[in-house]
Amino acid sequence: MNPLALNIKNGNELAFREFFDKTYGKVYAYLLKSFNDNIHIDDIAQEVYVKLWQNRTNIDPEQSLEGYLFKILRNTVISHFRTLAKDKKHSAGYSKEVQYTYINQSANNSNTFNKISEKENKQFYEQVMSEISPLKQQCFRLHREYGLTYSQISQKEGIAVKTVEKYIRQTSRILQSKLLAKIQYILFYILLLFS
Numbered sequence: 068m069n070p071l072a073l074n075i076k077n078g079n080e081l082a083f084r085e086f087f088d089k090t091y092g093k094v095y096a097y098l099l100k101s102f103n104d105n106i107h108i109d110d111i112a113q114e115v116y117v118k119l120w121q122n123r124t125n126i127d128p129e130q131s132l133e134g135y136l137f138k139i140l141r142n143t144v145i146s147h148f149r150t151l152a153k154d155k156k157h158s159a160g161y162s163k164e165v166q167y168t169y170i171n172q173s174a175n176n177s178n179t180f181n182k183i184s185e186k187e188n189k190q191f192y193e194q195v196m197s198e199i200s201p202l203k204q205q206c207f208r209l210h211r212e213y214g215l216t217y218s219q220i221s222q223k224e225g226i227a228v229k230t231v232e233k234y235i236r237q238t239s240r241i242l243q244s245k246l247l248a249k250i251q252y253i254l255f256y257i258l259l260l261f262s
Contacts, residue, residue, distance in 0.1 A: 072132040075123050083123075087116055090133060091247075094140055101144055109246040111147060115140045195245045199238055206231050207238040 074082035094115060098108040118139050126135060196204050206224065209215040210231075217235070221228040 068128045069130075069132055070128075072126050072130075072135075073128040075119075075132070076126040076128060078123065083120060086132065086136075090136060091116075093133075094136070097137070097140060098144070109243070111143060115143050118143065191246075192242075195242055196238075199241060202226075203234040203238050206234040210235050 071082050094112050098111055119136055206220050209220045217228050217231045220231045
């Protein structure tokens with residue numbers, strides 16, 4: 068029997084937090100292979116852990132807790148691909164192999180978080196971006212939002228390619244850090260609501 072799984076099943080918030088800290092990197096890496104859009108990655112990771120907590124009574128302490136988490140993750144990704152596949156401009160953000168794999172598989176559960184506000188996510192993204200220096204922000208936007216290469220950005224902004232690379236890397240880390248903090252805050256709030 069897995070004591071951590073049993074504690075989470077029984078609503079232990081500290082056990083859930085321990086499991087979150089232990090597995091978030093794996094979940095993020097899995098999503099990174101499927102999605103090119105970091106904003107989607109963090110949203111989906113958040114959704115997966117919310118689903119795990121909400122369905123904690125279904126946890127079988129005799130089975131792998133990570134296996135259960137990755138079943139939720141897989142079904143959530145399938146659900147997202149099915150939703151986004153209807154819009155070809157969105158599906159361009161996902162690798163072709165993953166699109167083919169997930170779109171053609173059946174999901175075992177419906178996506179209960181389809182109504183997460185994109186407007187709210189966009190506002191959060193813009194708020195974080197506004198805290199970043201204008202040149203770093205510009206380099207990041209040109210690369211991530213408009214698809215320009217480091218070399219093209221270097222020529223456009225009149226700075227070295229290495230500087231462009233550094234600015235994009237730094238901005239990406241800031242976004243990931245802020246988004247992770249947001250996820251942790253939301254998880255904490257959910258734990259309070261459902262405890």
